[in-house]
Amino acid sequence: MFCYVTHGVTVLSAWRLNLHAAPPSAEAALEIVEGPVPARLETPTTTRACTAAESGLALLDLPGIARILVENGKRIVVEPARRGESASVAAFLLDQAIPCAVAQAGHLVLHASAALVGSAAIAFLGVSGSGKSLLAASLAFAGHSLLCDEAMRVQVSNRSADVYPETPAVKLCPPAASQYLPLDQEPVPTRPGLEKYYVRPPRSPEPSPAPLKRLILLEPVRSGALATVRLTGAMAWKVVRAAVHQPHLLGSWELTRQAAVACSRLANAVPVTRMRVPASLLATPDRVLEGAGVFD
Amino acid sequence: MKRSLCFLASYPKSGSTWVRALLLGLLRPQVEDVLDTLSRGFSLHAASREFLDAATGLESSNLTLAEARALRRRAFVFAATTRLPPPVLKIHEAFDGEAALGSPEITPRVIYVARNPLDVCCSLAAHRSMDIDRCVEFMGDPSAELRAPHGAPQLSQRLGAWSGHVAGWTRDHSLPLCVVRYEDLHARPAVELERLAGFLGLEVERPRIESAVRAASFDQLAAEERDAGFSERPPGMPVFFRKGRVDSWREELTPRQAARIERDHSPTLLQLGYSLDS
Numbered sequence: 363m364f365c366y367v368t369h370g371v372t373v374l375s376a377w378r379l380n381l382h383a384a385p386p387s388a389e390a391a392l393e394i395v396e397g398p399v400p401a402r403l404e405t406p407t408t409t410r411a412c413t414a415a416e417s418g419l420a421l422l423d424l425p426g427i428a429r430i431l432v433e434n435g436k437r438i439v440v441e442p443a444r445r446g447e448s449a450s451v452a453a454f455l456l457d458q459a460i461p462c463a464v465a466q467a468g469h470l471v472l473h474a475s476a477a478l479v480g481s482a483a484i485a486f487l488g489v490s491g492s493g494k495s496l497l498a499a500s501l502a503f504a505g506h507s508l509l510c511d512e513a514m515r516v517q518v519s520n521r522s523a524d525v526y527p528e529t530p531a532v533k534l535c536p537p538a539a540s541q542y543l544p545l546d547q548e549p550v551p552t553r554p555g556l557e558k559y560y561v562r563p564p565r566s567p568e569p570s571p572a573p574l575k576r577l578i579l580l581e582p583v584r585s586g587a588l589a590t591v592r593l594t595g596a597m598a599w600k601v602v603r604a605a606v607h608q609p610h611l612l613g614s615w616e617l618t619r620q621a622a623v624a625c626s627r628l629a630n631a632v633p634v635t636r637m638r639v640p641a642s643l644l645a646t647p648d649r650v651l652e653g654a655g656v657f658d
Numbered sequence: 659m660k661r662s663l664c665f666l667a668s669y670p671k672s673g674s675t676w677v678r679a680l681l682l683g684l685l686r687p688q689v690e691d692v693l694d695t696l697s698r699g700f701s702l703h704a705a706s707r708e709f710l711d712a713a714t715g716l717e718s719s720n721l722t723l724a725e726a727r728a729l730r731r732r733a734f735v736f737a738a739t740t741r742l743p744p745p746v747l748k749i750h751e752a753f754d755g756e757a758a759l760g761s762p763e764i765t766p767r768v769i770y771v772a773r774n775p776l777d778v779c780c781s782l783a784a785h786r787s788m789d790i791d792r793c794v795e796f797m798g799d800p801s802a803e804l805r806a807p808h809g810a811p812q813l814s815q816r817l818g819a820w821s822g823h824v825a826g827w828t829r830d831h832s833l834p835l836c837v838v839r840y841e842d843l844h845a846r847p848a849v850e851l852e853r854l855a856g857f858l859g860l861e862v863e864r865p866r867i868e869s870a871v872r873a874a875s876f877d878q879l880a881a882e883e884r885d886a887g888f889s890e891r892p893p894g895m896p897v898f899f900r901k902g903r904v905d906s907w908r909e910e911l912t913p914r915q916a917a918r919i920e921r922d923h924s925p926t927l928l929q930l931g932y933s934l935d936s
Contacts, residue, residue, distance in 0.1 A: 411736040412729065413715030424716070425729065453720045490707055490719055491811050512717075535809045555722050557808045610715065 365390065367569045369464045369471070369515040370526035377440070377452050380531045380560050382569040392436060392463055394455060399429040399441040407614040415614035420462050422454065430459045435467030450553045456529065461513035461607050466615055470516050470624040471607040474577075475532070476509040476525055477501035477647075478567050482575035483509055483525040484656060487605040492580040493644045499532045499542050500647045502563030508532055509572065513607050516574060518627045524571035531560040541645070577602065577628075578654050579636045582644070588653045589638040598634035599626050662765050663738035664858060665704070666748045667827045669820055670804070671781035672773035673840040674748055676902075679879060680843075680851050681746065683870025684862055692873060693882050702737065704730065704749040705812045713737055719809050726813055731758060738764040750804070752818040753826030756833060765834075769854065770827045772930050773840035775820045775919050776907035784900060794915055798922040821926040839930065841904050847871045876902035 366373045366381035373381065374390035403421050406414040414421045420432040424443075427450045431439045438459050440451055465471045475498035476485040484501070486494040495511055502508040510528035517524045533552050534542060539559040543549055552558045579593075579601050593601060602625040612618045635654045643649050651657060668674040679692050689695045702709040710718045710726060713733035718726050737747065759766040775797060783793035796802050797820040804815040817823060828837055836857040843850045848867050855862045872878065880899040907916060920927065920934050927934060 409740075410715030411713050411732040422716070426725070450720075454717075457717045457720055489811070490711070490717075491809050535807060553720065553722070556720070558719065608715070 368460060368526075368528050369469070369513070370517075370569075370571060371464060371467075373460070375455075377448055377455060379452050379456060380529060380562075381456070382527065382530055382566070384569075391467075392438065392460070394438040394440065394459075397439045397441065399431045399439050401429070408610055410610065413608075413611070415611045417614060417616075418466070420466065420611055420614075422458060422462075424450075424454055427451065427454065430454065432459055432462045432466060435463045435465075438463055449551070453552045457512045458608070461515075462611065464513075464515050465607060465612065465617065465621075468617065468620065470518065470621055470628070472514045472516060472602070472605040473512070473607045474514040474605060475511050476514050476528075476574075478507040478509050478572050479575075479651065479656065481572065483572040484576050484578065484651065484654075485510070485514055485525065485574060486578050486580055487601065488580035488582075492582050493639065493641070494580060495532050495534055496538050496644045497580070497639075497647055497650060499534060499538065499561060499563065500645050501651075502532065502565070503542055504647055505565075506647075507565045507567040508563050509567065516624075516628060517571065518624050518631055521631050523574040523628055523631050525574045526571050527567060527569045530566040531562045533558050534561050535559075538645075574632050576654055576656055577632055577634045578650075579605075579634065581636065581638045583638050583640055586638070586640055588640060588643055588649065590653050590655070591636045592655075593634045593636055598629040601634055601636065602626075602629045662767055663734055663760070664746045665759060665766055665768050666746055666771070667753070667768055668748075668750065668771035669773075669775075669778060669817065669823045670750050671778050671785055672771045673838075673843060674750075674771050676840075676843065676874060676876075676879075677769065677771050677838065677854070678746075678748065679874035680847070680870055681854070681858075683873040684851070684855055684860060684866065687866055687869060687873075689873075691882065693879060702747050703812065704734075704747045705751065705815045707811055707813065709733065709737075709747075710813070723808075723814060731761065734759060734766075735761050735763050750817065751815045752823050753830055754816075756831050759833075767834040767857075768827060768831075768836070769857065770824075770835065770837045771840065772824060772828075772837060774904070774907070774932050775923050775927065776911060776916055777840075777904065778820065779915075779919055780907050780910040781900060790911065790915055794918050794922075797919065819922070821923045824926050824930065837930075844904050 364375045364378055365384045365386045367384040368381045371392050372384055372387050372390045373392045375394040376396050403414045403416045406416050408415040412423045418434045422430040426443050427447055428440050428442045442451055461471045474485045474487050475494040476483050477498045486497050488494050498508055509525055511532045513528055515526040535558050542561050550560045606621055612621050637654055666674055678696055707718045710733055713736045714729055779793050783790050800819045802817045806812050806814045838850055848871050851867050883899050924934055
């Protein structure tokens with residue numbers, strides 16, 4: 363078994379994962395094991411074509427890869443479709459099953475990347491392909507540190523919020539992957555046959571929470587000038603709410619209201635900026651941070 | 659009960675955005691910001707990863723292109739059998755057999771939007787920042803594909819040649835089919851929209867048809883794009899709604915280019931009722 367810490371949770375896993383290693387612990391909060399997984403849930407209250415959820419459970423059906431059952435935020439059971447697909451299983455564990463378990467445990471999880479700049483976290487929101495990972499990578503290779511690539515657990519208190527580190531590696535597609543992959547690192551695809559690679563920045567912070575200083579919603583544009591708008595009130599809340607990771611599953615666990623309240627508090631506690639970023643500036647992160655007023 | 663799913667199929671730049679705007683005017687007459695509503699999910703795009711992610715619940719950037727394509731049939735069934743609105747899916751890809759569209763749980767139906775390929779060529783060349791000669795070749799290439807890098811908002815889409823695209827969607831299946839020509843929409847939009855509404859089983863009064871036609875007029879959509887932008891405009895292209903005219907190829911194609919398109923596609927041009935007049 364492998365022992366990791368991610369999202370502030372100690373994980374004991376039968377699969378090797380690209381996460382922060384932790385000393386072997388008998389008190390893992392989340393266990394990932396191999397075992398039989400049913401083809402469907404008995405009384406699903408949420409269904410999509412390949413996912414379903416009911417009280418305490420979520421089922422991911424990955425045709426040809428695996429079925430994965432997430433149980434009460436404490437246990438993930440994987441039934442691989444065949445041997446030799448461990449990298450594929452690991453990719454879906456990292457991006458979907460583990461964030462799902464963290465959300466099941468009652469934590470707010472956003473679809474976001476984040477980097478540690480100084481002693482504070484800067485998080486990037488946006489649709490897939492908007493440049494979240496690329497910006498986090500460019501920051502991590504410019505002397506800062508990577509916190510999250512796909513999912514970000516946020517703990518909101520009265521007037522502040524903390525981010526829990528997710529991973530020491532960012533996933534990039536070419537050409538960014540070849541731009542950032544250090545010469546001493548072999549290109550490791552996230553899955554066989556997929557043009558998406560793990561890239562590990564040189565510095566990796568301790569996997570302890572960092573105060574969240576700014577949420578930046580990325581709207582990529584091919585060209586033009588960088589433009590930013592500070593969002594407040596309902597606009598900020600809507601942006602945060604739209605970033606909730608796998609929100610369709612929360613209703614089955616009666617967590618929708620809790621997540622909505624957490625989003626509202628987060629939008630009040632942390633400045634939210636919408637930013638139109640020309641593609642050429644995604645690799646010059648200081649310009650982006652300056653534009654977002656991070657250094658003000 | 660079997661549910662229906664309507665595929666709004668077309669070769670790119672044939673007028674499917676216009677048809678979507680017309681349908682929006684019919685189904686949601688109170689909407690004022692037409693383009694914003696179109697791009698925020700009024701009609702889904704079968705090749706969009708956002709649609710695939712929403713319908714499957716999976717993070718599709720972790721899927722290979724073959725896996726993503728294989729999962730789409732399940733996504734179509736989901737879109738038809740749930741409340742994920744609306745059951746109209748825009749699709750540009752070449753017809754790939756009835757089995758790729760449906761299942762015993764749903765009955766697919768097809769609206770096919772066709773446009774004179776000479777005008778398509780001019781519009782597509784501008785849209786893809788391609789020179790006209792290259793675009794003529796592209797439209798005649800049976801292996802033509804709109805390629806997208808992994809992780810892009812849309813999956814790569816197989817188009818094939820323009821003639822094969824038309825034949826596949828209009829001849830190679832027995833699904834309920836309604837063919838709409840861009841030029842007919844241009845000449846008599848209300849009549850054509852009424853026909854479309856009938857095909858979709860919508861009972862709509864004539865005033866609403868006329869109001870939908872006004873709301874989706876070229877001038878209206880172009881003005882909205884000028885004022886508020888349109889997220890479907892490709893980067894590098896000044897405007898999405900470029901000319902909106904019939905026969906603008908006469909100003910843009912050389913006689914040699916026009917003759918080549920007609921030579922490549924003459925049987926299909928004639929099948930659709932276009933004349934060979936270059």
